[in-house]
Amino acid sequence: MMRRGDTIAAIATARGRAALAIVRLSGPDACRIAAACFQGADLQTVPSHTAHFGYVVGPEGTPIDQVVATVFRAPRSYTGEDIVELTCHGGDLAPQLILETLLHHGARLAEPGEFTLRAFLNGKLDLAQAEAVADLIHAGSTRAHRVSLAHLQGRYSEQLQRLRSDLLELCAYVELELDFSEEDVEFADRAQLEALLDRTERLLDELLRSYRLGELLRDGVRVVIGGRPNAGKSTLLNALLGQDRAIVSPLPGTTRDQIEAEAEIEGLRFRFVDTAGLRTTADQIEAEGVRRAQQAISNADVLVYVFDLTVGLDPEETAYLKQLQAEQPTLPVIVVGNKRDLLEEEPALPALDGPALTLSARQARADATQLQPLIQALVTAVTADLASMEDSAVVMNQRHRQHLARAREAVQAARAALNQGVGGDLLALELRRALHELGAITGEITTEDVLDQIFSRFCIGK
Ligand code: GDP
Ligand code: ZN
Numbered sequence: 469m470m471r472r473g474d475t476i477a478a479i480a481t482a483r484g485r486a487a488l489a490i491v492r493l494s495g496p497d498a499c500r501i502a503a504a505c506f507q508g509a510d511l512q513t514v515p516s517h518t519a520h521f522g523y524v525v526g527p528e529g530t531p532i533d534q535v536v537a538t539v540f541r542a543p544r545s546y547t548g549e550d551i552v553e554l555t556c557h558g559g560d561l562a563p564q565l566i567l568e569t570l571l572h573h574g575a576r577l578a579e580p581g582e583f584t585l586r587a588f589l590n591g592k593l594d595l596a597q598a599e600a601v602a603d604l605i606h607a608g609s610t611r612a613h614r615v616s617l618a619h620l621q622g623r624y625s626e627q628l629q630r631l632r633s634d635l636l637e638l639c640a641y642v643e644l645e646l647d648f649s650e651e652d653v654e655f656a657d658r659a660q661l662e663a664l665l666d667r668t669e670r671l672l673d674e675l676l677r678s679y680r681l682g683e684l685l686r687d688g689v690r691v692v693i694g695g696r697p698n699a700g701k702s703t704l705l706n707a708l709l710g711q712d713r714a715i716v717s718p719l720p721g722t723t724r725d726q727i728e729a730e731a732e733i734e735g736l737r738f739r740f741v742d743t744a745g746l747r748t749t750a751d752q753i754e755a756e757g758v759r760r761a762q763q764a765i766s767n768a769d770v771l772v773y774v775f776d777l778t779v780g781l782d783p784e785e786t787a788y789l790k791q792l793q794a795e796q797p798t799l800p801v802i803v804v805g806n807k808r809d810l811l812e813e814e815p816a817l818p819a820l821d822g823p824a825l826t827l828s829a830r831q832a833r834a835d836a837t838q839l840q841p842l843i844q845a846l847v848t849a850v851t852a853d854l855a856s857m858e859d860s861a862v863v864m865n866q867r868h869r870q871h872l873a874r875a876r877e878a879v880q881a882a883r884a885a886l887n888q889g890v891g892g893d894l895l896a897l898e899l900r901r902a903l904h905e906l907g908a909i910t911g912e913i914t915t916e917d918v919l920d921q922i923f924s925r926f927c928i929g930k
Contacts, residue, residue: 475501476578476586477570479563480929486558491566492929493552493575494583499539501573502552505566506537511552516541524554526565527572533562547583548590581926585919588911595911595922596625599865602926603686611735612685615859623860625910631671632906635879638664639899642892658886665883668902672876675863681854682864684769688730688737689850692764695774696785700806700829704774705729705742707832707839734847734855741768765792770800770849772842777805777826781818793821800849804842823849867922871905878902 475495481488493502503511508522519538523531533556540551556562571577581602588598600619607613618624641661693701709731727742743761765771773789775781781789781803789801803824805817809831817824823845832838847855863869882898907913 475575476582477501477567477575478578478583478929479567480553480583481558481563483560484558489556489558489563490929491554491556491563491570492578492583493554493570494545494547494549494578494586495575496550497574498550498552499541501570501575502537502539502554504573505569506535506554507531508537511537511539514539516544524556524566524569526569532565532569533557535566543590546592547586548592549586578928579924580928581923581930584926584930585923588919593620594622594625595914596628596865596868596909597622598911599867599922600624601930603864605927605930608688609685609732609735609737611859612737612864614735615682615685615862615864618859619864624862627671627675627860628906628910631668632903634664634668635899635903635906638668638882639896639903642896642899661886662883665879665886669876669879669883672872672879675861676869676872676876678854678857678861679863679869681851681857682862682869684736684850685862686864688739689846690739690741690764690767690769691772691846692741692743692761692768692770693772693774694743694761694765696776696779699774699776699779701742701774702727704772704804704806704827704829704832705740707829707836708733708738708740708842710833710836733843736847736851738846765799766796768799770802770846772802772804772846774804774806774829777807777815778810786818786820789820802842802845802849868909871909875902875905878905 473496475493475497477491477493480490480492499512505524505526506520506522507525509520511520514520517538517540519536521534521536524533524535525531535554535556538553538555540546540553542549545551554566556566567577584593584598584601587593588595593601597620600616603616604613604620607616638661641657641664693705695701705727709729728739729742730737730739732738741764743757743764771792773785775785789803792799793801801820801822803818803820803822805815805824805826806829808826809828815826817826825841825845827838827842829838863872878898878901882895882902885895885898904913908918
């Protein structure tokens with residue numbers, strides 16, 4: 469995959485009907501190849517960062533499409549190489565014919581992510597930024613989009629660089645100035661060293677902790693809405709979806725007894741699953757529904773358990789919830805007493821672990837403020853205090869998490885070495901290990917396999 473030096477081409481936009489599409493060329497021959505099939509200005513001599521109207525003609529000289537050719541010359545381009553972007557009409561035909569013409573004139577079809585790989589290899593962005601490009605394309609919510617953009621802009625990489633320079637400082641300190649095997653180690657030096665190790669470990673802890681939020685941003689938050697038939701689950705779901713109709717989408721594969729729908733709330737993408745009841749039953753069809761509901765709950769990030777305030781929670785339900793909390797202690801459960809509008813006074817709520825609140829799902833259709841306490845409870849239940857975290861400090865990537873965890877291990881080992889008064893060389897070894905792990909995230913240290921793995925997940929043309 470890491471062939472360099474040739475000129476690559478690909479359609480950079482999605483297939484199908486569209487007003488416009490972009491076919492992209494990058495490499496030393498980009499201008500020559502584009503010029504060979506372009507009627508208009510001479511693209512080999514036009515200045516960088518200029519756009520030119522003209523026609524692309526096929527190998528036999530027949531016009532293919534009216535286009536605008538934009539020329540970016542190395543090194544001031546996305547890839548750091550010469551780039552020509554041909555903006556043509558959308559649809560399946562024009563971009564494909566233009567691409568074939570470029571291939572005919574000597575370009576090679578780009579592999580997935582190859583433009584961004586070249587940008588990385590040419591030092592235009594680091595590996596974490598390159599990955600952010602893919603995250604940005606796949607972002608499913610406003611916050612996920614914001615976080616990927618912060619990463620793309622390099623603010624996340626800056627944090628990692630700061631960590632690295634702290635560690636480098638530590639290393640230099642240990643390697644040059646101190647020998648811990650000696651008895652006469654200065655107390656002040658040791659305290660300073662410990663303080664630096666502390667700070668590094670705390671930063672790593674914070675980054676690792678943020679991964680929970682990153683995961684929720686990346687994959688969405690799964691909320692199961694459970695409760696007895698007639699409690700008002702469907703009404704509540706509709707009210708929640710009514711929060712932001714534009715982004716609501718019904719999901720395929722929903723069954724008669726289990727409805728799934730997505731909505732964006734407070735920048736997070738929530739996936740709600742409205743289950744059929746949860747009670748045990750002899751009825752075959754209903755039993756299947758119960759099994760599915762239980763399956764959904766075992767994959768949930770949070771359970772919203774709805775009951776009818778005019779009926780109350782029955783002992784069987786209370787026992788069920790207690791058992792659930794024992795079996796899945798990390799699953800937050802929010803108990804919602806529904807049909808508040810039917811009661812005159814605020815009722816007493818059942819004493820269970822976790823938040824409980826009342827509302828009227830029916831009134832919430834017209835009055836969204838009814839849902840605010842529930843929404844707040846939902847966001848708090850899944851993100852705790854993480855929601856307020858800086859975008860640039862949120863780790864969204866599993867690969868990064870692994871390297872960060874190993875970096876923390878190394879820092880902890882360094883601290884242990886320091887406490888045991890082991891020699892400075894061992895300490896330095898652990899610090900170097902941590903540096904190595906951080907370098908792997910931003911790509912200072914990398915292998916072809918890792919690059920292949922990362923970039924093969926990209927779209928063609930990116
Ligand atoms: P589900 O079986 O749990 O999904 O319950 P539904 O959402 O289908 O609601 C059952 C019945 O309760 C319907 O007739 C709803 O109109 C009614 N209902 C739901 N929420 C409320 C509420 O907040 N107040 C009142 N008065 N009725 C409600
Ligand atoms: Zn229902």
